[in-house]
Amino acid sequence: MLVALDWGTSNLRAYLMSAEGDVVETRHAARGVLHLPAPADAGGFEQAFAEIARDWLGRHPALPVVAAGMVGSAQGWIEAPYVHAPADVRALAAHGVRVASGLGPEVVIAPGVIFDAPARMPDVMRGEEIKIAGAVAAEPALGERTWFVLPGTHSKWVFVQEERIVSFATYMTGELYAVLREHSILGRLMTESADGGESALGFEAGLDAARASSPGDLSHQLFAARTLGLTGRLPRNALADYLSGLLVGHELVSALAASRATREAGAPLVLLGDAALCRRYARALEAFGAAADEQLDDTAPRGLWEFARAAGLLV
Amino acid sequence: MLVALDWGTSNLRAYLMSAEGDVVETRHAARGVLHLPAPADAGGFEQAFAEIARDWLGRHPALPVVAAGMVGSAQGWIEAPYVHAPADVRALAAHGVRVASGLGPEVVIAPGVIFDAPARMPDVMRGEEIKIAGAVAAEPALGERTWFVLPGTHSKWVFVQEERIVSFATYMTGELYAVLREHSILGRLMTESADGGESALGFEAGLDAARASSPGDLSHQLFAARTLGLTGRLPRNALADYLSGLLVGHELVSALAASRATREAGAPLVLLGDAALCRRYARALEAFGAAADEQLDDTAPRGLWEFARAAGLLV
Numbered sequence: 008m009l010v011a012l013d014w015g016t017s018n019l020r021a022y023l024m025s026a027e028g029d030v031v032e033t034r035h036a037a038r039g040v041l042h043l044p045a046p047a048d049a050g051g052f053e054q055a056f057a058e059i060a061r062d063w064l065g066r067h068p069a070l071p072v073v074a075a076g077m078v079g080s081a082q083g084w085i086e087a088p089y090v091h092a093p094a095d096v097r098a099l100a101a102h103g104v105r106v107a108s109g110l111g112p113e114v115v116i117a118p119g120v121i122f123d124a125p126a127r128m129p130d131v132m133r134g135e136e137i138k139i140a141g142a143v144a145a146e147p148a149l150g151e152r153t154w155f156v157l158p159g160t161h162s163k164w165v166f167v168q169e170e171r172i173v174s175f176a177t178y179m180t181g182e183l184y185a186v187l188r189e190h191s192i193l194g195r196l197m198t199e200s201a202d203g204g205e206s207a208l209g210f211e212a213g214l215d216a217a218r219a220s221s222p223g224d225l226s227h228q229l230f231a232a233r234t235l236g237l238t239g240r241l242p243r244n245a246l247a248d249y250l251s252g253l254l255v256g257h258e259l260v261s262a263l264a265a266s267r268a269t270r271e272a273g274a275p276l277v278l279l280g281d282a283a284l285c286r287r288y289a290r291a292l293e294a295f296g297a298a299a300d301e302q303l304d305d306t307a308p309r310g311l312w313e314f315a316r317a318a319g320l321l322v
Numbered sequence: 323m324l325v326a327l328d329w330g331t332s333n334l335r336a337y338l339m340s341a342e343g344d345v346v347e348t349r350h351a352a353r354g355v356l357h358l359p360a361p362a363d364a365g366g367f368e369q370a371f372a373e374i375a376r377d378w379l380g381r382h383p384a385l386p387v388v389a390a391g392m393v394g395s396a397q398g399w400i401e402a403p404y405v406h407a408p409a410d411v412r413a414l415a416a417h418g419v420r421v422a423s424g425l426g427p428e429v430v431i432a433p434g435v436i437f438d439a440p441a442r443m444p445d446v447m448r449g450e451e452i453k454i455a456g457a458v459a460a461e462p463a464l465g466e467r468t469w470f471v472l473p474g475t476h477s478k479w480v481f482v483q484e485e486r487i488v489s490f491a492t493y494m495t496g497e498l499y500a501v502l503r504e505h506s507i508l509g510r511l512m513t514e515s516a517d518g519g520e521s522a523l524g525f526e527a528g529l530d531a532a533r534a535s536s537p538g539d540l541s542h543q544l545f546a547a548r549t550l551g552l553t554g555r556l557p558r559n560a561l562a563d564y565l566s567g568l569l570v571g572h573e574l575v576s577a578l579a580a581s582r583a584t585r586e587a588g589a590p591l592v593l594l595g596d597a598a599l600c601r602r603y604a605r606a607l608e609a610f611g612a613a614a615d616e617q618l619d620d621t622a623p624r625g626l627w628e629f630a631r632a633a634g635l636l637v
Binding site for chain 1: 436438443444445446476491492493494495497498501502504505506507531532535536537538539540541542543544545546548549550552553555569571572573574575576577579580
């Protein structure tokens with residue numbers, strides 16, 4: 008049995024797991040790394056951990072505990088330095104970092120992964136490597152050679168070969184959407200997204216603009232999220248979807264080109280993450296003629312269980 | 323004689339001008355359209371106008387008054403609807419909108435310009451058209467056929483032919499820089515820009531990344547403003563300049579391609595605006611092998627004077 012913590016920027020999810028890797032019980036708290044009362048000191052982490060897992064450890068005092076995500080960043084409980092790609096779950100387990108939990112067992116925190124190759128921009132992930140480990144464990148065929156797409160604040164396109172994360176690229180799609188909508192002039196004309204036709208209209212218009220773009224055009228096309236509204240070419244309740252489609256579309260233009268050779272050589276494209284967001288990406292991929300081969304929901308618990316097993320905690 | 327107001331989002335600049343178009347006196351107030359006590363009603367505009375120009379109008383009660391910039395927007399004193407490109411200063415003058423100033427003479431507010439052609443994204447300007455009118459009046463040769471580049475929050479690339487604004491494109495370069503620095507994760511590692519070598523190093527690295535980019539890459543390359551710092555490939559006091567160089571570089575990649583045919587056919591490239599920002603763009607243009615032919619500082623007063631003359635106010 009295992010306590011597994013998926014501890015990100017905004018949320019803490021705790022799973023009580025069986026020896027077979029099944030989730031017995033799930034808990035959630037809005038206690039992400041940026042939402043702790045005293046983020047600068049370990050006390051805040053100990054307290055959040057105690058609140059969510061005290062009774063589990065009361066019943067089973069020797070239960071191993073593992074964690075992954077921003078909890079291992081420089082702003083986290085303790086820093087678990089990045090391991091270099093290529094990396095599999097055994098490499099992650101070999102570099103787990105232990106911290107006293109305040110409740111008996113230590114917590115073993117998974118490192119992130121860094122991709123730092125000459126002539127490429129360096130890139131980092133923290134948390135996605137565990138979700139990928141879970142996906143590969145659940146469907147071993149995906150370990151051979153797969154492109155995983157994890158949409159979100161910082162979307163990741165991750166190439167896995169022989170169960171190892173070989174290379175990856177981050178796109179700031181979700182964060183760009185949020186900061187432009189909240190803090191730029193583009194948000195001024197936007198109303199709430201429509202549920203139906205206008206929403207689809209705006210999203211498709213954004214995808215079309217991205218597909219028709221020339222290099223460097225993004226900061227020009229972004230301004231259309233204002234001028235399409237000013238001129239009435241798009242209804243105001245479609246402007247936020249235009250912005251979303253434009254940003255997702257640019258991500259796809261870049262990442263589909265970078266992944267083309269390996270995809271054409273047979274590597275499947277797998278969407279991994281929040282179901283609603285994955286459906287949005289699935290629509291965009293179809294519009295770009297590159298339909299996803301599969302869509303997986305949250306695989307973090309299974310990945311944490313694999314991490315614990317590779318770390319020798321489940322003996 | 324004339325009172326000319328350059329009234330933008332952040333600032334109000336007032337010029338007392340001679341019958342020959344020379345600036346006799348200049349005043350400035352932090353009374354832009356977004357910084358008025360009561361932006362929703364005309365009283366705030368009347369008060370700001372009275373504070374800056376009351377004694378001028380006390381001495382010369384029949385003085386004509388003109389204004390340009392965001393003061394004519396939907397959030398301004400009174401809306402002066404856009405005129406369609408192609409448009410010259412006579413077209414602007416024909417569509418000036420009059421508003422009572424509260425001090426005797428009416429204020430004649432210049433319209434903005436809209437470029438709304440089929441199969442192109444619509445685009446708008448407000449204020450830049452007057453600066454261009456001033457540049458063309460000061461150097462009539464520039465009226466024949468010129469690309470004007472006005473860097474800023476919303477950079478404009480404007481093609482002028484036969485003294486008319488024919489087409490233009492907005493790039494959200496300055497606003498993207500500001501919102502990403504202040505509101506995204508990219509700002510976290512950034513320290514103040516260095517004055518010397520690190521600043522140039524970061525800016526050049528950003529320009530290089532933009533020049534090497536493939537379509538859609540921007541939201542991926544933006545993340546390097548974090549990872550280049552995490553990995554120590556760039557010092558932290560160069561990261562803001564990397565972001566600046568990357569965004570300016572993407573603007574240049576797009577706009578230099580769009581302007582190539584007419585530039586190669588002989589149209590000069592003229593930088594117009596704040597001197598320090600124009601120098602930054604001049605360096606970037608040189609790095610891209612497309613040096614600016616000329617650099618002009620603020621031409622708004624002369625443009626306002628030309629607008630007033632075309633409107634028949636200087637008889």
